Amino acid sequence: MSGEHDGGPPPGLCRDCLAPIEAGAEVDRCPRCGSARLLRHPEIADLTLAHIDCDAFYASIEKRDDPALADRPVIVGGGTRGVVSTACYIARRFGVHSAMPMFKALKACPQAVVIRPDMAKYAAASRQVRAIFAAATPLVEPVSLDEAYLDLSGTQAVHGRSAAAVLAGVARDVERHVGITVSIGLSWSKFLAKLASEMDKPRGFGVIGRAEATALLGPRPVRAIPGVGPKLDMRLAADGIRRIGDLQALGPEALRARYGTMGAWLAERAFGRDGRTVEPDHDARGISAETTFARDLEGVEPIAAELWPLCETVSRRLKKAGLAGRSVVLKLRRADFRLLTRRRTLAEPTQLAERIWETAHALLAGAVGTGRFRLVGVGLADLSDATTADTPDLFSQATESRAIEQAIDAVRAKFGDGAITRGRGFRPGSIRRAKTLR
C-alpha cells in the first residue's frame, strides 16, 4: 500500500518508456530514456479506474491525414447545420468550441480551415483505438466514438506492470498506431477519472488519489458534478450551496435530511464516490440503424418521420438473419452532440417493423422534450431466433402486421424497395421510383 512518503518525491513512471521511478528518487528526467514526461503520485500503484478521451478527435484525424494542416487552426463541422463539431487546440485558442455556430467561429478565427466531417473515417479510427483499449483490459465501456472508461483492476499480474504503466502504454500505442493523442484520467471512481482526464489536456495524464479527492473537489462549483443540471444548481444556490466544498461541509446526514435520496447522492459525489462500475458494451450483438439529419430537427413528428425507415431497415435485417429482439433501444444525439438513449423491453421478441416502430415511437415521444437533435437511431438487443417472436395476438396487431409485412416483403423482393411503402414512409419521389419500376 502507498500513503505518505515522508515528504520525498512519490513513486511514479516514465510516460515514454514506461520505466518505473522509485519513491524518493530525486530526478527530473527518466534515468533510462531521458524523457521529462514523468508521472508521479503517492497512490499511483493503487488506482485502476481510468477515463480516456481522444484530444480534439475529428480535428486530430484530419491533421494526421494532411500534415499541411499541422500548424493551422482546423474546425470540423459546417454543412447546412452550421455548427462546430470539433475545433483543434489552435482554433480553441481563438475561443472556438464545439456546438458553436459556424459563423461565430469564423468571426473569432477567420483564418481557420473548415472541414466537413467524414464519419466513416472517424469510426474507423475509433475502432482502432478501441482495439488498443481492449488489449489492456476486457472492461472497456465506450461512451462515444472518442471516449471510454477502462477498469484495470486485477490486470497487474497479466501485464506485469501497474495500471498507470499500462495506460501510459495505451497512450503511446494510440499515438504510434492511430496517429492521434489521448488524455488519460486515473482515479478510483468514474466521476473522478473523468475529472482527472479533463485536468491535463491535451496529451495529458491526470491522477486523483483518495487522499486528495475531497480537497480537490472542494473549490469546484456544484455544476462540476455530472447530473447536477441548471435546475438543481439554482435550487442549491438558493440554499447557499455553490461549491462542492459547501456540500462537504454539510455532510451526508444533513444533505440526506434536506434533500432525501438526492441529498445522499450529492453527498456521495461531493466526496468523489461514484458507485457506477465500468460496464462493457453488452449491445454489441444487437442490430441497429441510424441516420444523421441534413439539418437539426426538433419535436416528435419530424424526428419520427426519420425513424420509420430505420425501423424498416432493422426489421429487414432481422428477418434476413432469422432473428428477433426483445429490447428496443432508441438513440438520439443532441445538436451539441450529447447522447441520449432509451430502452424498453417487450413481453416477447419481435422482428416486425410495426412493433419496433410502435415502441421506438413511444420512447421518442417521452425523450425529445425540447431541444434540437442531429441524429436518431433504433436498435434491437436481446436477440434470439425468430421462432418465438410475434406470437399471435387477440387484438391482431401483431398477427395483422405480420401478414402485411410478409406481403410488403414479397412485393419488395420482386420489384425493389421503392415499389411499395406504407403511408408513414411515403415521400414525394418514392412514388416516382415505383412508377419507373413498372
Add this chain to the structure above:
Amino acid sequence: MKLTIERAALLKGLAHIQSVVERRNTIPILANVLIDAGKDKVSLSATDMDLAIVESVAGQVAKAGTVTVPAHTLYDIVRKLPDGSQIGFETAGDKGQVTLRAGRSSFTLSALPAEDFPKMSGGELPHKFELAAGDLRNLIDRTRFAISLEETRYYLNGIYIHATQSSGVKVLRAVATDGHRLARMEMPLPAGAENIPGVILPRKTIMELRKLLDETQSAIQVALSDTRVRFAFDDAVLTSKLIDGTFPDYERVIPTGNDKVLEVDCKTFAEAVDRVATIATEKTRAVKLAVQRGQLTISATSPDAGSAIEEIEARYTGTAIEIGFNARYLLDIAQQIEGDGARFTMADAASPTVVQDAADQSALYVLMPMRV
C-alpha cells in the same frame, strides 16, 4: 405533536402505507408517511402521486399536529419493536425531527414539513355504489393474471371495469388482457353503478386493493369519476387515478361461433399439462393438445430436452383437432376454475379458444393458440 400508538395497530397501518411508497423516489417527500394526529384519531397517509392511501389508527393524542417521516424506515423500526410495545411520537421544537420511543429504544428521524405533502386533487366522484368484499375479490382474482405488463400498450396495464348487459341481465364486468389471453368476470350490477363510465384500474392500485381486501369482510364503498376512483374500507381509504386510455373493443375478439366443445376434468388436465410442460422449451412453453372422440393427448417436444406425452379422458364428439397453447397460460386459467369441469370451445388451430368453468358461466377466458 405528541402521541402514543400501540405497535400492532401501527404495524398494520404501516404495512399498507409502505407498499404504496415507492422504494426509489426522486421527490424526497414521496418517501414519507404523513402522520396526522387529531383529537383521538391518528391517520397515516402515503402517495406516489397516482395512488394515495389513508389509514386510520387508534392512538392517544396528547398534542395534536402533523409531520412526515420516511415510511420505510418507520416501518422497519416498528416491525422490529417487541409485540405489545406502546410507541410514543414527539416532534422537536423546529419540527425538523421526530423522536420515537418504545420501552428502552429511542429513535430520532428526520422529518419533512407536512405542508409539503402532496394532496390528491379533489373533484367530484359522482358515481357511488357498494360492493361486498368477496365480490370485489372475485372480480380481481379471476382477471388480474391476464393484465399486460408491456408499457407500450399502457391501456392494457390494468383491469377494465364497466357496466353492461349479459343475456339481458345488467352486470358489472371486469376484463383484463395481454393480447395472448383475455379474462372476463361479471357479477350482478350493484345499485348506483348503472351509469358508471368504463374505467381502467391500474395494476398497482389493484395489488394494493387486493391486500386490503384480504383483511376485511365488510362491504366496500366505491366512488368514481372518469379519471379517479376511491375505495373506502372501515379503516382505510384508497384513492387512485385511472389509466387515461381506451380499452380495446374486447367483445370483438370473444368468438361466438366456435363449435368444437371439449370437456375435461380440470384438475386432471392441469396436472397433466404441468407434467408435460417440463419438457416444453423454456421460451415458448408450448404444448400441443390433440383432441379426438373421448380422448385428449397433451404433448410437448423440445430440440434440447426431448419429448413428453400424456393421454387423459375427455368428452368430445367433434372432428379431430390439434391445437397448441402456452402451458403457463393454460395453467393460469385452470387455476381460476373452481368446479370440476373445464370446457374448451374451439374453432381451429389458429383461432381464439374460449375456456369456461363447465358449471359457472360468470367467468370467461379467451386464449390465443400458438403455432406448434
